[in-house]
Amino acid sequence: MKELSMVTSMNESYFLKKKIQKVVLYIVLSLIALYTLAPLWLLLVNSFKDQAQIIASPLGLPANVSLAYITKAAGEIHFLKALLTTSVITSLSVLLIVVVSSLAAWMMVRNKGRASQLVFMLFVAAMLIPFQAVMYPLIQFFDDIRLKSAGGLILMYGGFGLSMSVFLYHGFVKGVPKGVEEAATIDGCSIAQMYLHVVMPLLKSITVTVIVLNSMWIWNDYLLPFLVIGNSSTKTLVLELYFARITAGQFGNPWQLIFPAVLISIIPIIIVYLFLQKFIVKGISDGAIKS
Amino acid sequence: MNIYKKWFWPLVMPSLLLFAMVILYPFIMGMVNSFLAWRGTYYFDPETGTRATNMANSFVGLDNYKEAFRDKRFVSSLVYTVKYTFIAVIMVNVAALALALMVTKITRSSGLYRTIFFLPNMLGGLALGFIWQFIFQIIFTDMLFSPDALHIPFFRYMTQDSTKALFALALLNTWQYAGYMMIIYVAGLNNISSDYYEAASIDGSSYWHSFFKITIPMLMPSFTIVFFMTLANSFKLLDQNVALTDGEFGTRMLAMQILRTIKDTSPPNYGKAQAQAVIFFVLVAVITLTQVAITKKKELEM
Numbered sequence: 001m002k003e004l005s006m007v008t009s010m011n012e013s014y015f016l017k018k019k020i021q022k023v024v025l026y027i028v029l030s031l032i033a034l035y036t037l038a039p040l041w042l043l044l045v046n047s048f049k050d051q052a053q054i055i056a057s058p059l060g061l062p063a064n065v066s067l068a069y070i071t072k073a074a075g076e077i078h079f080l081k082a083l084l085t086t087s088v089i090t091s092l093s094v095l096l097i098v099v100v101s102s103l104a105a106w107m108m109v110r111n112k113g114r115a116s117q118l119v120f121m122l123f124v125a126a127m128l129i130p131f132q133a134v135m136y137p138l139i140q141f142f143d144d145i146r147l148k149s150a151g152g153l154i155l156m157y158g159g160f161g162l163s164m165s166v167f168l169y170h171g172f173v174k175g176v177p178k179g180v181e182e183a184a185t186i187d188g189c190s191i192a193q194m195y196l197h198v199v200m201p202l203l204k205s206i207t208v209t210v211i212v213l214n215s216m217w218i219w220n221d222y223l224l225p226f227l228v229i230g231n232s233s234t235k236t237l238v239l240e241l242y243f244a245r246i247t248a249g250q251f252g253n254p255w256q257l258i259f260p261a262v263l264i265s266i267i268p269i270i271i272v273y274l275f276l277q278k279f280i281v282k283g284i285s286d287g288a289i290k291s
Numbered sequence: 292m293n294i295y296k297k298w299f300w301p302l303v304m305p306s307l308l309l310f311a312m313v314i315l316y317p318f319i320m321g322m323v324n325s326f327l328a329w330r331g332t333y334y335f336d337p338e339t340g341t342r343a344t345n346m347a348n349s350f351v352g353l354d355n356y357k358e359a360f361r362d363k364r365f366v367s368s369l370v371y372t373v374k375y376t377f378i379a380v381i382m383v384n385v386a387a388l389a390l391a392l393m394v395t396k397i398t399r400s401s402g403l404y405r406t407i408f409f410l411p412n413m414l415g416g417l418a419l420g421f422i423w424q425f426i427f428q429i430i431f432t433d434m435l436f437s438p439d440a441l442h443i444p445f446f447r448y449m450t451q452d453s454t455k456a457l458f459a460l461a462l463l464n465t466w467q468y469a470g471y472m473m474i475i476y477v478a479g480l481n482n483i484s485s486d487y488y489e490a491a492s493i494d495g496s497s498y499w500h501s502f503f504k505i506t507i508p509m510l511m512p513s514f515t516i517v518f519f520m521t522l523a524n525s526f527k528l529l530d531q532n533v534a535l536t537d538g539e540f541g542t543r544m545l546a547m548q549i550l551r552t553i554k555d556t557s558p559p560n561y562g563k564a565q566a567q568a569v570i571f572f573v574l575v576a577v578i579t580l581t582q583v584a585i586t587k588k589k590e591l592e593m
Binding site: 028032 | 299316324406411417423474546572575579
C-alpha cells in the first residue's frame with residue numbers, strides 16, 4: 001500500500017487533470033459546433049448582400065440590412081405556393097403511411113398464419129430495392145393511368161414509405177399484449193373503435209418515429225418530384241430551388257439569388273426542428289435501435 | 292380470435308395495393324424492360340427499325356447490359372461510387388463516434404451540442420450542396436487556402452477535379468450526417484452499464500484500455516447499424532452529387548448516371564438505363580444482405 005500523503009497528492013493532481021480534460025473537451029466541442037454552424041452563418045449573412053459584396057466579404061455582416069434579395073428570391077421560387085404544396089404533399093403522404101402501415105402491421109401480428117408471414121416477408125424483402133430500380137417503369141405506369149401528378153406523388157410516397165414503417169410497427173405491436181383488445185371486444189367494441197381508441201394510443205411512441213423518419217425524407221426529396229411533376233406550375237420547395245438555380249445559373253453562379261432562396265426554403269424546417277427536436281432525436285434513436 | 296381473422300385481408304389490402312402499384316409491378320416491369328429496346332413511351336423493334344407492335348418483338352437479350360458495360364461513363368461512375376463510399380463510410384463513422392464519445396462525457400450543455408450537431412440532417416442535400424459549393428469555390432479557394440493564407444493547393448478548386456471532388460463530397464456528407472450517426476452511437480453508449488468501467492478503473496485500467504476492451508466490443512450492435520446505414524446512403528447518393536458538381540469533371544455517381552443516361556442519347560435509351568438500374572439493384576441487395584447476415588451472426592454470438 002502507498003503512503004497516505006502520496007495518495008492525497010495523487011488525488012489532487014488527478015482532479016486537476018480531470019478538470020483540464022473537461023475544459024479541453026468543451027473547447028473542442030465548441031469549435032466543432034462553430035464548424036457545424038459556419039455554413040449556416042454564411043447562408044444567413046449573405047442573404048442580405050448583393051453579388052459583389054458576397055464575393056468581396058463572404059463572412060462579414062451585410063453593410064446595410066435590406067430585405068430586397070429575400071423578397072426577390074421569394075418571388076422567384078413562388079415561396080408561399082411552394083411551401084403550401086410541400087406541406088400538403090408531405091402531410092398527406094405521412095398520414096397515408098401511418099394509417100396503412102399501422103393497420104397492416106397490427107393485423108399481421110395478430111394473425112400468425114402463413115399468409116400473414118408471407119406478406120410480412122414481402123415488405124421486408126422490398127427494402128432491398130433501391131428507388132432507381134423501379135423509377136422509370138413507375139413513372140411510365142403512373143403516366144399511363146393518368147396519375148403523374150401531385151396526387152400520384154402522394155401515392156408513390158405512400159408505397160415507398162411502407163416497408164420501413166410496416167417493419168417498425170410490426171416490431172412494436174409484438175410487444176403490446178392482446179389482453180386490452182380482447183377486453184374491448186368483449187365490451188362490444190367494433191374494429192374501428194378498437195383501432196382508434198385502443199391500438200393507436202398504445203402505438204403513440206412508434207408513430208412519432210414513423211412520422212419523423214418519413215417527413216424528413218419526403219420534405220427534402222428532390223428526385224421523385226423532379227420525375228413526377230418536373231418543371232410544371234405546381235412545384236415543391238426543393239424543386240423550385242433546383243429550377244431557380246438551373247435557370248439563373250447559366251452564366252456563372254448568382255449567389256445573391258441562391259443564398260436567400262436557400263435560406264427561406266430551410267427556415268420552416270429549422271423552426272419545426274427547434275420546437276420538436278426532442279421528439280425528432282428520440283424518434284431517430286428509437287428507429288435505429290429497432291431496425 | 293375470430294375478429295382478427297375476419298378483418299385480416301380488408302385491413303392488409305390497402306398496403307398490399309399500394310405496394311403492388313408502386314413497387315412490385317414497376318420492379319417486375321423494370322426487370323423485363325432491361326431486356327427490351329425500351330424507349331420510355333414506346334418499344335423499338337430492332338429488326339424493322341420502327342415501333343414494335345408487341346413487346347416480344349423488342350427483345351434484345353443482354354444487349355442493354357453489354358452496352359452499359361461498354362459505356363465508359365457507367366463504368367467510371369461505378370468505380371467513382373465505390374471509391375466515394377469507401378472514403379465517406381470511414382469519415383462519417385470516425386466523426387460520429389468521436390462526437391458521441393465527447394457529448395456523453397459532459398453533463399452541462401450536452402443537449403445543446405447534440406441539437407447543433409444534428410441540425411444539418413434536417414436540411415435537404417440539394418440546399419446544403421449549394422451552400423457548400425460556395426464554400427469550396429469561394430471560401431476555400433479564394434480565402435482560407437489561397438496563396439495569401441494557408442496556401443494548401445489540395446483544398447483549392449475542389450469541385451473542379453474528380454479526385455478532389457471525392458473528398459469535397461465526403462466533407463459535405465460528414466458535416467451533414469455525423470450528427471445523425473452520433474445519435475445512434477449515443478444510444479449505444481448509454482446502453483453500456485457504468486459498472487464495467489468502475490470495475491475496470493478499480494483494476495487500474497487506463498481510459499484507452501477501457502475504450503478498446505469495453506466500449507468497442509459493447510458498441511458492436513451500433514457499429515453494425517451505422518456502418519451499413521452509411522454504406523447504403525453513400526452508395527445511393529444523388530442530391531449532393533447533383534448540387535455540388537452536377538457530375539462534371541468525371542464526378543458522376545451511379546444514381547446520377549442512371550438518371551442522366553436517358554439524356555445522353557436521342558432517342559432516350561431507357562432500356563440501357565434500366566439495365567444499369569438492375570445492376571445497381573443487385574449491388575445494393577448484396578450490400579444489404581451481407582448486413583443482414585453479419586447482424587444475424589452477431590446476434591447469435593451474444
